[in-house]
Amino acid sequence: MIQTRKHCKIDTPFAKDVLSGLQSMPKRLSSKYFYDEKGDKLFQSIMEMPEYYLTDAEYDIFESYRQHILNLIGDQPFDLIELGAGDGYKTKVLLRHFLVQDADFKYLPIDISKNVLLELEQDLNENLPRLKVEGLPGDYFEMLEQLNNKSKIRKVILFIGANIGNLTRAEALHFLQKLHQNMSKGDLLLIGFDLKKDPEIILKAYNDSAGITAAFNLNLLHRMNRELNADFDVKAFKHWETYNPISGETKSYLVSKKKQNIHLLDETIHFEAWEAIDVELSQKYSLSEIENFAKNTGFQVIKHLFDQQYYFVDTIWQK
Ligand SMILES: C[S@@+](CC[C@H](N)C(=O)[O-])C[C@H]1O[C@@H](n2cnc3c(N)ncnc32)[C@H](O)[C@@H]1O
Known part of the structure; x- marks a missing residue:
């Protein structure tokens, strides 16, 4: 103490x-x-800045490929688990589309900030009342082992916004190995990487x-x-x-x-x-470095989805 x-x-x-x-x-x-209450608000302002290209790039990918993503998931019921969901601004593009298409799924956002998770749940209850949602407060490193207990059906895991960029290469490799261990055969991982580009x-x-x-x-x-x-x-x-x-x-x-x-x-x-x-x-990563991650952690790369400027990639992997 x-x-x-x-x-x-x-x-x-x-x-x-x-x-x-x-x-x-x-x-x-x-x-x-x-990410405390003040930090959550400041991060929302960062996402709105014209210089913070990451938000627009990933939003663009989700708008362009939302049906493509749903096709890859297929028509069985699934749990959509998001690691570090934040305010769900970009994820809502997928959630709305999946609901319109009558996909059978439940959304399980995980975040270390209880405050942002509460706001996200309230927002979803109000604006997407048909969505089944269960927020899980906590550190996603610690929650990996609980995933199989929490979710008994097919898992589709979102790890977007280049959250993986906050880990060193060695930490990212270890994290992906652990994620792989806690997924079942056929489960999908959609993961966002920010690509190397003009340093300016x-x-x-x-x-x-x-x-x-x-x-x-x-x-x-x-x-x-x-x-x-x-x-x-x-x-x-x-x-x-x-x-x-x-x-x-x-x-x-x-x-x-x-x-x-x-x-x-x-x-x-x-x-x-x-x-x-x-x-x-x-x-920031090159595409070959990203593919090596998949290879070295036992995932199969299903599809790379890029924004129009090739600034960002959301890559879909399968166990
Ligand atoms: C950079 S923001 C991105 C939010 C969202 N993924 C997006 O793309 O807009 C990172 C989010 O992950 C959460 N986060 C960071 N580290 C975490 C951890 N170890 N466990 C759970 N949540 C975490 C933060 O609270 C924050 O909401």
């Missing part, structure tokens, strides 16, 4: 991960903690001129102040983004503008001037 300066006990995964992340070298925090286009998506991405990333410091009794002076940190066109790694950092001490959870964390916290990886 971690004691805080005000002697209240904070024993959450967030508190434990923050403490070990800020005490490691280099300092790092998981991007999954961006990529950098702008994570470094917009209005500063929305900066606010989204800096909200992590506000969140630690709110929930962990920390005393970050948020103005003393800046958002910094890099893209490496060889490795495909797009990285977000929060950089301390000066030498300073931060207090949180009864600990003092020291920052040297210009020391950074690694807060997010958004890995």
Whole structure:
């Protein structure tokens, strides 16, 4: 149990991960903690930014191929399970179409943010009242093993929005292996990868001129102040983004503008001037790298679906 300066006990995964992340070298925090109530709203603003091409690209794919996707699923009943569903903006293109086509399915969105999941369920109950929906709050890494208990019929798993880009290559490989183990023969996986492209286009998506991405990333410091009794002076940190066109790694950092001490959870964390916290990886891939993932994890590639600009791919794999 971690004691805080005000002697209240904070024993959450967030508190434990923050403490070990800020005490490691280099300092790092998981991007999954961006998504508190404020972070969810800021991410919705990011999705609306013209620079954030990922949303339009994947929306375009779903609009163009919704019937094609349904044809691949076939006409047996199925569970549509989404890992990290967020506000479901793009998924609703598929949900609406599947309902119009009288597909027999239930939608099971999983998200670590209870807040966004609740809003999604309310929105779906209001706007798609015929949809059978059951939101599952939690970390999708931990929920993989429960999938077979939760779903006894054919599974169609969505892992979209380039969520997989937040994992390192090694983590992604391990995650896909685990996913494969927890699927049954014939189950489908639709997974979104952001493709390597002009570095300028990529950098702008994570470094917009209005500063929305900066606010989204800096909200992590506000969140630690709110929930962990920390005393970050948020103005003393800046958002910094890099893209490496060889490795495909797009990285977000929060950089301390000066030498300073931060207090949180009864600990003092020291920052040297210009020391950074690694807060997010958004890995970009080539198509051959994606196909290797499928090959090395035992999936069969059924179809690649691209947007008109070839910025993004939703690829459909089968166990
Ligand atoms: C980048 S947003 C994308 C949302 C949606 N997939 C889309 O494409 O619009 C990532 C979402 O995944 C959720 N998330 C991130 N890490 C997660 C984890 N480990 N387990 C469950 N949900 C997670 C976040 O709360 C957030 O809603």
